[in-house]
Ligand SMILES: O=C(O)CCC(=O)C(=O)O
């Protein structure tokens with residue numbers, strides 16, 4: 001069931017039938033227009049009044065948060081970011097996160113040492129369009145914090161670097177707003193999806209702590225995301241994940257099969273536009289405030305725009321260890 005659905009959306013030669021793909025924006029419009037109660041909207045998010053909103057996010061009072069009736073534990077916060085906030089995370093994911101000592105999929109056999117250690121810096125050096133294009137599309141993932149070993153599917157205490165504190169604060173904020181008191185971001189995979197690339201069906205079960213939620217941030221072009229059940233036999237649900245969307249896999253959905261069969265061009269560039277900065281007293285001091293200012297400048301932003309115009313970025317954040325454990329014991 002899962003594999004058939006994956007193939008149906010992936011199909012390249014013709015455009016797939018998108019009728020069954022859940023569009024949270026449409027869904028809300030239809031239900032509000034007809035005045036009926038929307039069962040997919042999580043009725044209320046409990047927000048602690050003492051929590052200060054990080055820079056680059058809208059007030060949680062303005063968030064729209066959805067859950068799917070047949071996938072308990074799956075939540076989507078529909079783009080809680082401001083345009084500048086999106087630009088900041090896009091720039092961090094491209095310029096900074098792929099830098100050594102973080103791990104990337106690029107290897108020294110096929111790419112220069114500089115490209116492996118500083119992909120974005122290297123990308124604009126060659127002066128050749130085809131060389132740049134090859135390097136641009138070759139980047140598929142970087143790992144942060146505990147680095148997942150894709151072959152053995154284990155995390156290893158020896159392969160551990162500092163988790164970026166800005167991303168940690170952001171995800172901790174999301175987790176607190178949603179009522180998870182003890183979430184500690186310890187590992188992240190940043191996935192890069194040039195249009196035409198996919199991620200096939202899998203479950204994420206390598207973490208020692210499978211009770212903790214998983215936070216998945218989407219930026220750039222739109223994904224069709226498939227969420228299924230605990231086995232590949234169950235029929236998955238398809239939904240659009242758009243730029244800025246925050247997907248949370250918790251409880252029953254934490255170990256469900258999921259995939260990205262397609263990345264589609266969007267005409268709504270929600271990372272462009274005026275950010276209504278709503279508070280003067282931003283709390284996320286771990287953010288790179290220089291970068292936050294720079295991304296507002298169109299000249300500085302241009303190369304990032306060039307990348308995100310035909311790619312999607314996903315930042316996938318997990319807690320690896322049980323809350324009372326400080327390292328992986330071998
Ligand atoms: O790109 C996505 O939305 C999902 C990525 C994912 O499932 C993963 O990194 O494990």
Ligand SMILES: [Fe+2]
Pocket residue numbers: 202203204258
């Ligand atoms: Fe996954």
